[in-house]
Amino acid sequence: MAEGPEHEEPLDRRWHLARTPHEVNVTELEFAVMRVGEAFARWQSECFAASSGFTATGSENALLHVVRLHERAKPLKELARLTNRDDIPNLQYALRKLVKLGLVKQTGGRSNAVYTVTDKGREVTDRYAALRAQLLVEVTQVVNGIDDRLLQATQTLNILSGIYEQGARVVSTHQRGG
Template sequence: MSKENKPVPGSELLDRGWHLARTPLEIDVTEVEYALMRSYEAFGRWQAECLATVIEFSATGAENALLHVIRMNDRPKTIHDLAHMTNREDIPNIQYSLRKLIKGGFVKRTGSGRTGVTYEVTPLGHRVTERYADIRSVLLIDAVTRVPDLAAKLADAAHTLELVTGIYEQAARAAATHRRRHPQLDPEAEGD
């Protein structure tokens, strides 16, 4: 057994099985999913707190992410660019976030429905994202450099997450394709 596949000492004392984790592989996948959920929430809190150190503006992690994606490469983005780049389909929520960022003075909308609407950062948005990057470097990047070998593992982690994203996307398409109409589950039914 390789070093990577050896169980963590004491892990046999833990009950890792539940309805989504019935086999060893299901346990591993479920633990990754649970870690992703917790990481996503921690990432959102980090984004909100880092932005709050720059400017007094209440933004969710997703709104903060949109601001930085709009700033990316300093070129305007359409709403479809933003949805594609963030792997989101919730256009009404993206529109709400854009209105909030526009009202805050960080983003401006240019064009029209006829010519095409794009979004770009304002001078304030540029200053805020620059300051955010400075604080991110001091607090986050410095912390990453202090964990032995973590910096070297980040590229592999990003690649693995992209692969897993593709697997989830394919599984979601398959589930949507094969979805059947079914009667409501009877809460009184047992053993079905």
């Protein structure tokens, strides 16, 4: 193998997190997921603002859509499970914000509260869906083989979600005292 800069790889794919090619691939996937997550949150926030005239985070927007899912009331515990979140105080804050905006209605007391989308929330989520269809769905449909690729990506991300959850449980269970 020839020595010298003209024969080196054009990109330095080394990471302090990775020692092997597999570890490099895992690390690069993690950073891609992070960038996609940030871009997705920005998209959700901007599309929500355009659809509603309100300011909300991407996770608040996602929560609104999950509340509307299947057009039935959901308790906080179910909303947390459906969004894979355990930060209950932040979920409660987001729900209070959505209630204050008139997009979600809370029924029941503190211990048995359930949440439903209001007519105003339904209008906003319908406008969001229309804008999403126009700006995202129409564009993605022209990508050759996109449906198979989306299905495979969804399955892979679901598998990785389980792996990361298991890793978090192990770390949480076996942390050494400080």
